[in-house]
Amino acid sequence: MPQPIAIPALSDNYVWLIRSDHDNACAIVDPGEAAPVIEAIRQQGLEPVAVLITHRHHDHVGGLKEIRSTWPDIPVYGPAEEPVDGVTDEVKDGSRVELDALDADFDVIATPGHTLGHIVFHGRGILLCGDTLFAGGCGRVFEGTNDQMHRALKALAALPRQTICCCGHEYTLANLEFARAVEPDNEDLAERQRQARALRDAGEPTVPFELGGELRTNPFMRCDEPAVHEAAETHAGRSLETAAEVFAVLRDWKNSF
Numbered sequence: 594m595p596q597p598i599a600i601p602a603l604s605d606n607y608v609w610l611i612r613s614d615h616d617n618a619c620a621i622v623d624p625g626e627a628a629p630v631i632e633a634i635r636q637q638g639l640e641p642v643a644v645l646i647t648h649r650h651h652d653h654v655g656g657l658k659e660i661r662s663t664w665p666d667i668p669v670y671g672p673a674e675e676p677v678d679g680v681t682d683e684v685k686d687g688s689r690v691e692l693d694a695l696d697a698d699f700d701v702i703a704t705p706g707h708t709l710g711h712i713v714f715h716g717r718g719i720l721l722c723g724d725t726l727f728a729g730g731c732g733r734v735f736e737g738t739n740d741q742m743h744r745a746l747k748a749l750a751a752l753p754r755q756t757i758c759c760c761g762h763e764y765t766l767a768n769l770e771f772a773r774a775v776e777p778d779n780e781d782l783a784e785r786q787r788q789a790r791a792l793r794d795a796g797e798p799t800v801p802f803e804l805g806g807e808l809r810t811n812p813f814m815r816c817d818e819p820a821v822h823e824a825a826e827t828h829a830g831r832s833l834e835t836a837a838e839v840f841a842v843l844r845d846w847k848n849s850f
């Protein structure tokens with residue numbers, strides 16, 4: 594399996610390098626900043642073969658121009674549904690990105706919500722989830738609707754549980770604090786919070802993370818769970834009929850948490 598490497602960038606972003614398991618080829622994911630990425634690639638003797646872009650926000654594409662001038666010949670795959678300067682190959686839901694040098698194909702899944710054109714890439718046991726799914730949380734719904742974001746997360750929840758998720762930010766501790774407010778009795782969540790705190794205390798990233806852990810601890814992926822449903826009803830002060838309504842209450846609750 595290709596190896597994901599997290600490169601901290603800007604204040605709390607991660608740029609990802611997906612490195613081949615048999616040579617020095619790598620793909621660059623969401624280069625919000627160029628300098629730390631170029632430095633990591635040179636230090637580790639890697640050879641970039643492609644750039645993958647999940648959405649158009651500056652903290653995900655701000656370094657793209659410099660990456661392109663450093664490696665002018667590599668393709669840049671990005672969302673067809675929103676404009677990103679520097680994308681050479683537009684992809685959309687159902688597209689497949691074949692990276693022969695990494696011996697990996699990535700399927701593109703549309704996940705509108707955070708932005709309307711947001712896409713994620715899934716292949717070889719890896720999910721490049723941008724600002725749709727975070728460890729213990731999910732992206733803010735800036736452009737789409739809560740319903741769209743809820744459907745996007747449900748689609749991701751259907752992927753294999755061992756999937757290794759590579760997200761765009763280090764938001765884990767704040768997300769888990771909110772998650773515990775929703776589910777104070779979830780023991781898996783309490784344990785996860787302990788582990789995440791220990792990692793951050795040691796200066797380590799809490800990413801990447803396994804999808805299966807999200808299904809046990811991320812409230813935004815647990816809208817069908819009775820405890821989450823009940824907590825959302827208590828917070829909203831009214832009864833909620835559907836998991837989509839639960840999601841919408843959680844998203845608003847988190848925004849002001």
Ligand SMILES: [Zn+2]
Nearest residue numbers: 648650707724
């Ligand atoms: Zn974003």
